[in-house]
Amino acid sequence: MVDLIFVVLIAVATFIIGGLCGYFVFLKVLKGKYNTMVDSANKEAEVIKEKKLLEVKEKFLNKKSELEKEVQQRNQHIQQSENRLKQREISLNQRQEELGRRKNDLDNQQQRIDNEKKALALKQDELGKMQQKEREKLEELSGLSAEEAKNRLVEAMKDEARTDAAAYVNEIMDEAKLNANAQAKKIVIQTIQRVATETAIENSVSVFHIDNDDVKGRVIGREGRNIRALEAACGVEIVVDDTPEAIVISGFDPVRREVCRLALHQLVSDGRIHPARIEEVVAKVKKQLDNEIIETGKRTAIDLGIHGLHPELVRIIGKMKYRSSYGQNLLQHARETANLCAVMASELGLNPKKAKRAGLLHDIGKVPDEESEMPHALYGAKIAEKYKEKPDICNAIGAHHDEMEMQTLLAPIVQVCDAISGARPGARREIVEAYIKRLNDLEAIAMSYPGVTKTYAIQAGRELRVIVGADKMDDAETEALSGEIATKIQNEMTYPGQVKITVIRETRSVAYAK
Template sequence: MELVLVVIALAIGIGAGIPLGIKLKEKKDRERLASVEEKAKELLDKAKEEAERLRQEAKIEAREEAYRYKEKIDQEYEERQRKLAEQEKRLLEQESRLSEKESSLERRSEQIERRAEELDRKEKALKQHEVELEQEKQKIKALAEAQQKELEKIAQLTHEEAKEIVLKKAEEEAREEAARMLVRIETEAKEEANRRAREILALAISRCATEMVTEKAVSVVPLPSEDMKGRIIGREGRNIRALEAATGVDLIIDDTPEVVVLSGFNPLRREVARIALERLISDGRIHPARIEEVVKKVEEELDVTIKEIGERAAFDVGVYGLSPELLRLLGKLKYRTSYSQNVLQHSIEVAYLCGVMAGELGLDVKKAKRAGLLHDIGKAVDQEMEGPHALIGAELAKKYGEDEEIVNAIAAHHEDVPPESILAILVQAADAVSGARPGARKELLESYIKRLETLEKVATSFPGVQKAYAIQAGREIRVIVDSHKIGDAEAVHLSRDIAKKIEKELTYPGQIKVTVIRETRAVEYAR
């Protein structure tokens, strides 16, 4: 009952409070509205002030812009006025110059007129002089005819016969004089050419100093101990047979202490065998499978090394742009010798000599070096192909894109084909200098003595020869003849005949000088 009464009382209180709350809210809304209107009024006033300020600033900026524009127009006006004044000044100067030119032209015209009048006078005088000369010429002609008739009567010869006699005599004298001049000029030219050639060759030789390598057909591999020989031979000789089969080189194991000798005429195979054997000895594992593996690896490495050698040789000489295959063949020449002379070193030397001589003669130095470096490239494969190494090298050079002049120089350096340029002659000369100079090439004592004896025998086979002596290691032969049987003119022919026979019958490096000596003795006794 009490609870019911409490609920009723609460309901009555709430119903009376609702109108009062509404009134309070309306009052607050009115106060807030008044505050908002006041703030809006303030903002409106501030906006008007800001607009007025901006308007004033815009007016000021407009005035300043107008002032600047006016100044710019004034400057442009002044600049135009200045340019017009300058153009007016130039026009006045041009008018002045034109007037001066007109005056000058008038003066020149007057001078030309005076000269024309003077030339007319001279022309008339010249015509008169020509008439007088023609009259004098006729008189002289008449006198000459009369004189000729008188001479014909005295000499009892016609004019044509006398003229023919005089011309024939003059022709004989001219021929004799021309022959003497020709002999003198030819002698002087030969002397000058020989002197110049000697200077160029001496200069080329003095500027080229290279080391030479002695030819060998064997390589020696040192061993750490005598026990290693048995390991190299292997059980029942299987290791040594495997090594010889893989490399193509003979292994000689004899009583020489701690040494194995590799024998073979192919220097590349001998080098492969040497490197492979040294590696097997240092490794210690020596059996057929290991031998084949090491030999194969050494061959691959040597192929790379050969190309690097060719590239280094070309770089040292200053030859660029060679085909990779030519560089590889060039590197193989390091393992090739000719008369104990290393072919790669010989090729480098020939390249230097060609370059020096080409520079002295005003030729292309780079092309000369290129031809000299490649001249013996055929020796890298001459054991694999048939034919002279010069022609093989020319074919290789042509195959790998070398110039026709270089190809001919390679082919002609041993006169297998005729030389077609000065470059080919230079390569021949440089090859002869490199191969023929003392110490460059080596030959056995027996063959050396036999060559000298054959040389002297060829010289003494001609009639009239008393003695012959081979000197300067066979580079020169001096022939003494009987002065009663051989005259001066015959001595010249004899030297040429001996040289031709030597070229035909002997094989030798470089060239051989033939000197024929004819002694004339005049003896008288005073009594």
Template sequence: MPEIIYIVLAAVVALVVGFFLGRQMAGKARQDVEAQAQGRAAELLQEAEAKANRLREERIQQAKDKARQVRNESEQEIRRLRQEADQDLAQRREVVVQQEASVKQLTQASQRQLEQVQRKEKELDVLREKVSNEAQRQQEKFEAQEEKRRLHHEQLAAQLQEDQEAADALRHQLQQQLETIAGLTAAEAREQLVESLKNEAQIQASSFIKDTVAQARLTATKDAKKVVLETIQRTAAEHAIENCVSVFNIESDDVKGKIIGREGRNIRALEAATGVEIIVDDTPEAIIISGFDPVRREIARLSLHLLVKDGRIHPARIEEIVAKTRKNIEEEIVEIGERTIVDLGIHGLHPELIKMVGRMRFRSSYGQNLLQHSREVANLCATMAAELGLNVKHAKRAGLLHDIGKVSAEEPELPHAILGMELAKKYKEHPDVVNAIGAHHDEMEMTALISPIIQACDAISGSRPGARREMMESYIKRLKQLEETANAFKGVNQCYAIQAGRELRVIVDAENVTDDRAQELSSEISQKIEKEMQYPGQIKVTVIREMRAVAYAK
């Protein structure tokens, strides 16, 4: 029993000692672990700091490289922008130089036009002075004649008074004689006296009326001349003589090659689309546009201006620009007509008549611009109607529309006066206006009071020196007849008379006309021209057949 206790006590003591020893050993091991952990942590911290330093240096290097790259790109962009700015500045300087040259040319042209206007104004002043002196002389003659007529009337009145007194004395004497000798009553004597005085008064009245009528006939012609002279003196319209050539100015001769195109395709497309002849010769900085129709020449001139300005000159672009220009010209025609009627103070005109008035700007009559001629006739008619006490509005309206038949799109085989009358009647114009238009060339009877005025003013406007040229009208009629002759054939799409009527260019439908038929067509047209027309020299007939294939990608 005591041994067991000793053993137990020994075990307890051993456990206690082991516990304390294990605790000390565990504390020492923990210290070792902590020391190792601290060392490891220090190593990891050093590695992290080194890695962070490397990453920081790499980031800094990358940022420096990125900044260097951005700086290089910025410098390149700045150099590019500077080059573009220099190029743009050079182009702008070139444009400014070109504009200065153009302004210089326009200034010179304006100066020449100003000199021409001043010269015309001087001539007009001389003419106005002559007309004024003549009118003053006529006025003095008229006043002298009026004074003579007044004196003559006073003498006739005095003579009539003396005759009346003598008749009274004679009546009293006859009454006494009749009562004394014949034994007549006073009533019977009065009847015989009244009959005697009546016969004498009739003789004197007939003589007075005859003298008055003769005097009126003598002064009527002079009064009419006075009205005409005053009307011409109050009206001074410009005269624009049309020709068949327009000049298109270019900045340099290099543009001529672009207009001609490869193998002449551009100039052929332009001539086919506009119906005029484009003459590119050695004339410096100028291209000649030839054609008898002023509308076609204007379309060609504006189209060339847009093509040269745009720089893209090829057949498709030419057709597009010509179509656009033709539409703009039609709008301009309406605007010209509206501006004309506003300037003249005419209201209520039908839109179709307004459009025809605008087309007058691009037509000529015997070389005289038709719109300027019609405006002048309208102003002359208004002035003359006011002098004669007639309807001024109707006279001005008829004066503007008197040549409206010359710009009709139909152009039937009727005189332009009759055709204009039919158009005015169609668009509900006043009967006096209709009659004045139809009768201004004596092709129908004048029934309106303003009709002689329209005829006289038309003659006044057309008879001024240099206002008209008969050759121009016959020349244009011949060119129109040429085109109408070719258009009458089947398969002809377009036809243009060019080179002053020496060549007829015919464009046919490629689908309906074969190559063989095109050759036959040129021969048939030339034969018909030989039979039906009279012309100097020879006319070249050129038939053009062009095949086109068009498709659209959608």
């Protein structure tokens, strides 16, 4: 028991001693690790501190270099500004010196001018006295006063000016001909516009040819009932006289005359001629002719490339086929005018389709369904407006005879193309009396000028030859004369196309051998 207690005590003492030894060993090891960790942490802190110091130094140096560069740049700008100011100061000083020199020069020049003015005034006084003396001597020698001599000189200068002006005009005309293409758009309307002939010739009769005169009796009928029925149905007058193999149909409406002619043709061909048959044939022919008129209008519009016309306007265009104006077929005239308008509008940079439309419709007032007291141009504009044509088209129709104010460039184009179509050679007929009167007027205008001995209107009045006396005017005066005659004809006469004026001056020397 004692041994056991002793052993336990020894064990407990040993355990305590071992625990204390272990504790001291643990403290020693822990302290060594702590010191090691502290040393390591201090070293790392030193390293970090050195890095941070280096970074701070580097940033400081960078900032310092940037500031130094900025200061250097500012110094450079300041230096440049100072240099510019110095240059400006130098330039201003130079300008001031230059202004000073110029002022001195101007003062000197003004002084010289004042001196020259004084000298000039003295010389002018002397010259006036000398001119007065010379004038008195010239008056004494010539026997003319100064005013008379002045008038003679003025007249001589006028003649010389006229000659020079005529030569200058001819030179300009030659140059204009050479440059005609370049100037065509500017002068085309003014150079080709001419009013057509003065006298209207309308076809008011149609002739129906028959094989023999026996047909005339059948057309007249018993007691004239057939011819009366035909006249009443067609609204025309039928003349059956001694004219061989012909029946004359008279009436101002060409459509009615055509209906009567076609009805007569069917009646004579069929052989059955009596009032009931006449009314039946006339009604049938009217229907056929109405259809043909509409087809003619449609075909005309298609040929010209014009679309969107009102059906009534198409019918009116077709009626133009049976109407003449100044002896010229109205539909042919309208087609020709439409094509001319399209060409001219293209040359002037305008819309050719619109111009062609206005040209085709410009004379629709000549074929009205109802008679009107209005001029055909204004009535045509009213019809076009009624059937929803555009305002510029209506204005061109109404203004082509100057009965309405022109509002667009389309109006003068239609006007001049209408004149061109009607005035071209062969387009319209003239009465012989009017033709002869126009030739006489041409010759009379030329004969009214002094120095003209003979005049001849040739080529149907399109050329006027003027013969002048060789002893009464020189070559330069003949050029002026041709221009004056041309101007007078333009202002005083109405004529188709143009008239060429040729002035002839010749010298003849005659001798006889005996």
